[in-house]
């Protein structure tokens with residue numbers, strides 16, 4: 511059986527919508543009947559709060575344990591199932607992953623350590639269980655994001671339609687190229703998604719055009735609009751398809767982007 515397609519959702523600027531995008535693509539995959547593993551690789555643990563409404567029991571291994579040097583936990587032991595069919599989660603509890611990030615940053619990053627997440631996803635019991643793995647990255651290109659890039663086949667960069675976010679995309683593109691070369695992995699920047707798009711704002715239209723020039727076919731079209739219903743669903747820990755008829759166009763938009771990203 512083919513290993514799962516692994517997609518890292520990245521952007522070093524905070525608050526652009528990485529977690530929102532990861533959660534909604536995970537829901538789209540679940541709606542499509544795919545077996546999805548969402549990995550929360552951000553010490554903030556926002557994806558975990560969105561997809562999992564229970565406490566992680568004391569002693570249950572979490573994502574951080576997969577990345578520790580001394581005897582990493584198997585990813586299979588970390589995974590919990592969520593309320594949605596086919597959607598599982600590798601959860602994060604903030605302080606532990608932050609400690610791993612500090613450790614990874616302070617100690618020499620051996621290729622073996624950077625590739626721990628890659629190896630964990632490729633381990634047979636995980637690889638056989640999923641069609642798609644989605645990794646939610648923290649808002650920096652630090653050690654954890656590098657581990658995600660080394661584990662990924664594809665990177666989805668999420669951006670707001672502003673100059674600052676657009677500039678940050680160049681850095682991601684360079685990081686992806688560096689990781690590909692340095693760790694001999696197949697990762698590529700395969701899509702850019704403009705999020706929080708306001709069609710009536712001239713600046714947003716301007717930056718979308720300039721991103722289209724810069725990234726051509728990589729730019730997912732149409733962008734995801736700024737809509738209160740999107741943040742409400744995330745805060746309530748429900749999927750957009752549970753938000754009634756008003757959310758239907760957005761649900762269809764994420765379904766469409768999921769198909770493009772995974773085809």
Ligand SMILES: Nc1ncnc2c1ncn2[C@@H]1O[C@H](COP(=O)(O)OP(=O)(O)OP(=O)(O)O)[C@@H](O)[C@H]1O
Pocket residue numbers: 523524525526527528529530531552554556647648649705706707734735736737738740741742744745
């Ligand atoms: N399209 C959207 N419309 C309205 N609100 C949105 C949209 N996308 C994201 N948000 C809101 O913006 C805030 C930041 O989103 P999110 O947490 O997904 O960003 P992030 O990039 O993961 O942040 P961080 O860098 O801190 O991890 C959240 O309150 C979220 O609900």
Ligand SMILES: [Mg+2]
Pocket residue numbers: 528529530552556646647
């Ligand atoms: Mg986030």
